Amino acid sequence: MRKKDYSDKVFEVILKLSAAISLSIVILLVLVLIKHSFLSIKTFKLRFFINTVWDPVFEKFGALPFIYGTLLTSFLALVISVPISISIALFLSEFAERKLKEFLSVVITLLAAIPSVIYGLWGIFVLAPIMRNYVGPILQKFFGFLPFFQGNIYGLDYLSASVVLSIMITPTISSISKELFDAVPKNLKEAALALGATKYEMIKISVLKTTKVGIIAAILLGLGRAIGETMAVTMIIGNIPNISLSLFSSGATLASVIANEFAEATEDLYLSSLYYIGLVLFLVTLILNIISKFLIKHLSKTK
Amino acid sequence: MNRKLKDKIFRFIIYISVCVVVFVFLFITIYVVYKGFSSINLDFFIRLPKPVGEKGGGMVNAIVGSFMIVCLAALFSVPLSILTGIYLSEYKNEKFANVVRSALEILSGVPSIIIGIFVYGLVVVPMKRFSLLAGSIALSIIMLPLIAKTTEEMLNMIPLSIKEAGLALGLKKWKVVFYILLNTAKPGVLTGILLSLARVFGETAPLLFTSFGNRFWHRSILEPAAALPLQIFVYAIAPYDDWNRQAWAGAFVLIVLVCILIFLSRRLILKYK
Amino acid sequence: MKKMLIKIITTCLFISTTIFGQRVVLINGAGATFPYPLYSKWFYEYAKIDKTVNFNYQSIGSGGGIRQILAQTVDFGATDAFMTDNQLKQAPGKILHIPMTAGAVVLIYNIPELKGKKALKLTPEIISKIYLGKIKKWNDKLIQLENPDVSLPDKNIVVARRSDGSGTTFIFTEYLCEVSQEWENKVGKGTSVNWPVGLGGKGNEGVAGIVKNTPYSIGYVEISYAMQNNLDYAMVKNKDGYYVKPTIESITAAIEDKAKNMPDDYRISIVNAGGKNSYPITGLTWVLVYQKQQDKVRGEKLVQFLKWAVTDGQNYCKDLLYAPLPKNLRDKILKTIETIEY
Numbered sequence: 005m006r007k008k009d010y011s012d013k014v015f016e017v018i019l020k021l022s023a024a025i026s027l028s029i030v031i032l033l034v035l036v037l038i039k040h041s042f043l044s045i046k047t048f049k050l051r052f053f054i055n056t057v058w059d060p061v062f063e064k065f066g067a068l069p070f071i072y073g074t075l076l077t078s079f080l081a082l083v084i085s086v087p088i089s090i091s092i093a094l095f096l097s098e099f100a101e102r103k104l105k106e107f108l109s110v111v112i113t114l115l116a117a118i119p120s121v122i123y124g125l126w127g128i129f130v131l132a133p134i135m136r137n138y139v140g141p142i143l144q145k146f147f148g149f150l151p152f153f154q155g156n157i158y159g160l161d162y163l164s165a166s167v168v169l170s171i172m173i174t175p176t177i178s179s180i181s182k183e184l185f186d187a188v189p190k191n192l193k194e195a196a197l198a199l200g201a202t203k204y205e206m207i208k209i210s211v212l213k214t215t216k217v218g219i220i221a222a223i224l225l226g227l228g229r230a231i232g233e234t235m236a237v238t239m240i241i242g243n244i245p246n247i248s249l250s251l252f253s254s255g256a257t258l259a260s261v262i263a264n265e266f267a268e269a270t271e272d273l274y275l276s277s278l279y280y281i282g283l284v285l286f287l288v289t290l291i292l293n294i295i296s297k298f299l300i301k302h303l304s305k306t307k
Numbered sequence: 308m309n310r311k312l313k314d315k316i317f318r319f320i321i322y323i324s325v326c327v328v329v330f331v332f333l334f335i336t337i338y339v340v341y342k343g344f345s346s347i348n349l350d351f352f353i354r355l356p357k358p359v360g361e362k363g364g365g366m367v368n369a370i371v372g373s374f375m376i377v378c379l380a381a382l383f384s385v386p387l388s389i390l391t392g393i394y395l396s397e398y399k400n401e402k403f404a405n406v407v408r409s410a411l412e413i414l415s416g417v418p419s420i421i422i423g424i425f426v427y428g429l430v431v432v433p434m435k436r437f438s439l440l441a442g443s444i445a446l447s448i449i450m451l452p453l454i455a456k457t458t459e460e461m462l463n464m465i466p467l468s469i470k471e472a473g474l475a476l477g478l479k480k481w482k483v484v485f486y487i488l489l490n491t492a493k494p495g496v497l498t499g500i501l502l503s504l505a506r507v508f509g510e511t512a513p514l515l516f517t518s519f520g521n522r523f524w525h526r527s528i529l530e531p532a533a534a535l536p537l538q539i540f541v542y543a544i545a546p547y548d549d550w551n552r553q554a555w556a557g558a559f560v561l562i563v564l565v566c567i568l569i570f571l572s573r574r575l576i577l578k579y580k
Numbered sequence: 581m582k583k584m585l586i587k588i589i590t591t592c593l594f595i596s597t598t599i600f601g602q603r604v605v606l607i608n609g610a611g612a613t614f615p616y617p618l619y620s621k622w623f624y625e626y627a628k629i630d631k632t633v634n635f636n637y638q639s640i641g642s643g644g645g646i647r648q649i650l651a652q653t654v655d656f657g658a659t660d661a662f663m664t665d666n667q668l669k670q671a672p673g674k675i676l677h678i679p680m681t682a683g684a685v686v687l688i689y690n691i692p693e694l695k696g697k698k699a700l701k702l703t704p705e706i707i708s709k710i711y712l713g714k715i716k717k718w719n720d721k722l723i724q725l726e727n728p729d730v731s732l733p734d735k736n737i738v739v740a741r742r743s744d745g746s747g748t749t750f751i752f753t754e755y756l757c758e759v760s761q762e763w764e765n766k767v768g769k770g771t772s773v774n775w776p777v778g779l780g781g782k783g784n785e786g787v788a789g790i791v792k793n794t795p796y797s798i799g800y801v802e803i804s805y806a807m808q809n810n811l812d813y814a815m816v817k818n819k820d821g822y823y824v825k826p827t828i829e830s831i832t833a834a835i836e837d838k839a840k841n842m843p844d845d846y847r848i849s850i851v852n853a854g855g856k857n858s859y860p861i862t863g864l865t866w867v868l869v870y871q872k873q874q875d876k877v878r879g880e881k882l883v884q885f886l887k888w889a890v891t892d893g894q895n896y897c898k899d900l901l902y903a904p905l906p907k908n909l910r911d912k913i914l915k916t917i918e919t920i921e922y
Contacts, residue, residue: 015481019397022390023407026455029448030410033417036428060745061770091324099321108325111332117565118335119509121536122558125543126335129551133793156736158779158794171331202314232418234512235536239544243743243780254779259420259512264782265772266424267516267610268643268745275647279428282421293416358620359808435652437608522620523606523627523634530606531636544781546788546809 037283044276052280058245058261060269065277067284069245073255074285076162077237078230080251081169086223089174093181094207116175124239127168132159132240135167140252155250160242163251168236173226180222184215217303224296228289234259258285336562343559346552351560356522356538362549366557368524369533376439376518376534377508380446385500388451392458392496393484399463408459415452422448423513431517439525439532442518446507453506457499461492494575501572505565511536535561605633607878607885611645611658612747613783614683615865617804618902619658622893626885633881639783643745643771649675649868655878657868660747661771662847676920677846677866678886679913681894681902682835684803684826685752685861686813688791691718693733700814701726701823704759704860707816710737710798711756712763713777718796726817733796740790740799743780745771751863752800755851800861803901818860819852830859831903839909846913862903872921879922886917 048055048065055066092112096105136159147153188211196206212219242254243264256264258281269275350365357364391407398404426445431437465488473483489496511534514520519531520541535557542554616639623635640648642659649657650671662677687702694700706722709715715722719732742749753769767773779794781787784805791799792809803826806813815823824830834853842848852860867886873879890913894904905913 009479012480015484019390019394020403022387023394023403025387026391026451027407027410029451030414032429033414033422033425033448036425037421040424040428057774059774060772061768061774064774087320088324088327091321092328095321095325108329111329113569114336114566115328115332117505117509117569119511119536119561119565121509121511121540121543122339122562123335125539125554125558126339128543130334130338136794156738158738160779160790171335174328202310204314204317205310207317228416232416232420234418234420235540238782239540243782244775244778256780259418262420262424263512263515264743264780265643265745266427267640268647268771279424282424285418286421289416289418290413293412297412358624359617431653432651437653519608519610520638521606521636522623523636526604526606531608531638544783544789545785546792546805547785 034286037279037286041276041279041283043272044280047273048277048280052277053284056247060265060271060274063271063273065273065280067258067277067281069247070256070258070261070281071284072247073162073241073245074231074257074259074288076255077166077169077241077257078227080162080166081173081230082223082227084166084170085174085177085226088170089177089222089226090181090219092174092178093185094211096178096182097185098203098207098211112175112178115171116179120172120233120235121239123168123172123236127164127236127240128160131168132164135159135161135164144252151249152251155248155252157252158242158254160240161252161254162241165237165241165255165257166251168240169230169233172233172236173230176229177222177226180225181215181219184218184222185211188214217299221296221299221303224292224299228292228296231257231292232259232285232289234263238263258288339555339558339562342555343557343562346556347559348556351553351556355524359547364553366533366535366538366553366560368521369535369538369557370560372439372518372521372525372532373508373535375528376442376446376514376532377504379439379443379528380450380507381500381504383443384447384450384454384503387447388454389458389489389496391451392455393462393489395455395459396462397484399459411452411455414448415456418512419445419449419510420512420515423516426513427516434529436529437517437519437531439518439528439530442514442532442534443528445513445517446510449507449510449513450503453503454496454499457502458492458496461495461499462488464495465491494578498572498575501568501575505568505572508568509536509561509565511540604631605877605881607633607635607656607882608654609635609637609645609656609658609867610640610648610654611637611868612642612660612865613639613785614642614660614746614748614751614802614863615658615681615902616784617802617808618681618897618900621896621900622889625896626888626893629888630881630884633885635885639785641742641744641771641783642747642750645747645868646771647745649870655869655882658865659868660863660865661750662866663868671870674871675868676871676916677868678890678917679846679864679866679905679909680889681897681905682831682850682862682864683902684831684859685748685755685800685863686803686806686826687798687816688788688801688806688811688813689798690791690795690811691733692795694730694812697730699812699825700730701817702814703817704755708756708760708763710739711741711775711777712760712766713739735796738790738794738797739778740781740787740794740797741775741778742772742783742787744782744786746783747771747863747865748784748800748802749773751849751851752861754849754863755861758852807901816860818858819854820856822856824857824859826859826861828898828901828903830857831862832906833857834859834862835864835903835906835909839906842909842912846916869920871919876922879920883917883920883922886920887914890914890917 052067056068057064057066140157143153192210196210238260243256244254245256354365430441473487514534514537520537521531521533525532539554539557542550642661645657645659648654719734750771757764757769781790784801787799788801788805788809791797815825818824837853837855838850850862897904
């Protein structure tokens with residue numbers, strides 16, 4: 005009589021168990037965030053998002069300064085990074101020959117691999133002095149009439165943080181864009197050229213137009229990365245919860261306030277408010293990722 | 308003429324962008340390497356930190372600490388993620404698989420500081436101690452979706468015929484997966500593991516509230532441990548010149564280690580191709 | 581294969597550290613950055629005296645010290661802001677405040693034109709107005725009035741303060757509350773306040789770093805940080821109208837003035853002390869321990885260290901510009917340490 009062999013069944017159970025454990029980690033994450041932020045949610049409800057005061061002494065907490073800081077630095081980082089990332093991606097896809105291509109790929113991989121804390125270190129000792137002594141004064145001289153370039157220039161401010169963020173998200177946006185550009189069918193490009201288009205026109209028509217949706221997805225992923233970035237921002241942004249139009253002003257982001265104040269929040273409401281901010285951060289990055297993945301799926305469906 | 312001009316401007320913008328990126332890259336890496344290399348001395352690798360404000364001392368406990376935290380994190384995450392990845396590949400059409408896949412996608416987008424406060428609430432507070440263990444748990448959570456996704460993708464890339472051949476020969480399903488499929492996907496999976504190791508080796512935020520830091524040796528995994536990126540952070544924001552110098556040295560060592568890991572993973576990709 | 585190798589190596593490492601581990605006890609503490617230079621010297625020296633114990637102290641700010649001792653994730657906390665009755669109620673057991681030393685909070689400044697010259701003179705009014713954002717330039721009338729023999733530059737004052745929960749902040753804001761009604765109403769005192777102005781630095785180190793690297797800035801730090809970084813610091817006019825430089829003597833004078841009313845649990849503020857020699861912005865710093873220690877071995881080692889710190893340890897204070905505790909206070913503290921059970 006053949007003994008019953010359960011090894012395949014056991015295997016299946018082990019696999020399903022592992023997957024279940026992975027899933028439960030994610031569920032646990034959400035539960036822990038909600039549980040610890042509950043006190044703050046109950047106290048402030050949705051006013052949390054419009055309160056501008058962050059006062060641990062009088063126990064008044066509002067997330068608006070951090071939302072402002074996060075949005076400002078992330079969008080500014082995008083403004084700086086997107087044109088450059090797309091240009092690099094186009095260069096790699098349409099212009100470069102092999103050796104240069106390999107060199108640039110290595111450059112981009114390494115830029116992506118540099119840990120955040122090292123960007124922060126470089127930011128404090130190299131970028132901040134440059135911004136304070138050279139770039140800032142020049143900007144103020146020519147654009148000082150705009151409210152964005154007024155005020156004292158300390159070097160540890162929104163502008164410096166945005167510059168570092170833009171360097172950090174460039175590899176993300178450019179590598180995804182490059183893959184999108186590579187995937188454009190050759191005959192589409194050749195057709196445009198055959199009709200007498202300049203390279204610029206060919207790229208505009210055949211490449212950029214068709215990959216538009218994908219590029220947006222890539223940008224959203226870069227935005228998600230910028231929003232969640234902690235160490236480099238904490239080290240360069242000045243850590244003041246305020247809201248100011250001036251780019252030379254210091255600020256704080258959702259991630260940086262957690263890094264700065266978490267270990268020391270003495271009162272329960274204080275700690276709970278920081279968890280609340282963590283929950284907000286989690287939800288924002290979640291939504292961005294969902295939209296981005298949805299766009300990518302939509303892109304492959306329309307093919 | 309207008310069209311040609313537009314084309315010329317366009318090319319100009321592209322070349323400028325490339326130059327900017329290369330320049331920034333060289334600026335950062337050369338500066339870190341130069342500053343870091345000139346800040347390094349033998350003490351850095353063999354001595355413990357000295358009291359605040361005194362010159363000298365090193366980061367030996369941070370370097371070893373980082374290795375141990377990452378190795379333990381790999382011990383936790385590698386088996387779990389590979390098994391999860393296999394599940395996602397073998398049972399890809401099941402509803403449960405789709406749920407798990409979505410959950411892992413969500414996890415991969417979570418900022419690492421959130422994972423830090425999660426593990427603080429889940430592990431540090433109930434255990435009533437900061438520990439190397441908690442740090443490893445945090446890092447392993449970061450590694451989990453990365454390795455699982457790589458495993459799934461690598462397995463999906465294997466032609467169905469290989470799997471069917473194995474089954475046709477009478478092998479049990481689990482043997483087919485382990486001895487044939489996984490072996491074929493091995494270079495890709497190892498690459499994924501190496502890349503995620505390179506990523507978590509440099510992570511600071513999740514360690515802030517878990518492994519916490521230690522100016523001496525940790526004596527077991529249940530004690531706080533120093534880690535290289537954490538030490539760099541503390542030393543970078545301090546006003547002591549000697550600490551700043553050590554931060555650069557630490558940055559240099561960290562970048563070298565990360566580059567080695569990436570270099571190894573690239574070699575593997577080439578072997579695979 | 582590689583995986584196997586990694587797993588083998590890691591298991592060896594862990595085994596070795598756990599074997600290694602049996603001989604030395606590690607005691608973890610966290611909290612104030614204010615006394616950190618002194619504590620780190622103490623722990624370094626004490627590790628040589630008692631080779632069977634290491635003290636791992638992370639300076640994350642007084643707020644952190646209080647939070648982590650309440651959560652019992654550390655063996656001792658350290659703070660320059662004594663715990664409130666409310667906070668003590670939250671603790672699962674009785675927490676003792678053990679005074680370790682006292683230090684001065686100094687106003688550091690970075691004015692290139694004044695480098696190496698006589699110390700700047702500041703009154704309580706000037707300091708509170710700068711931190712309220714009311715005095716914006718270095719050559720403001722009020723500052724110039726107190727310093728007639730120097731030419732102050734026409735530059736904006738860059739204000740630095742703490743971004744984390746800090747006992748140093750507590751001492752400083754306590755002082756500002758006493759000398760400025762407006763500050764007391766608008767901002768109040770605490771380990772973390774809603775600052776009207778200022779760049780945030782993490783820890784005393786962070787604030788010192790900002791001032792060191794930013795011209796025309798001002799900040800408040802524990803005096804040790806000013807000394808170790810060669811930063812200029814100001815003379816402050818005290819309650820009785822005397823300009824006093826922060827020195828060991830002036831800190832000790834402040835302690836002695838206020839110690840006349842020392843409570844049994846040592847929770848007392850010593851800011852704004854009177855007398856000819858008292859520096860007005862001073863504070864005691866305490867170690868927080870549970871009276872009932874959970875672990876016998878760690879409890880014993882901790883008590884031994886505390887006794888050493890309050891006696892022999894006090895000899896290290898002067899070099900780092902902390903004031904040694906007066907002798908009769910030490911005796912009282914020793915008696916309190918004796919009540920710790922383990």
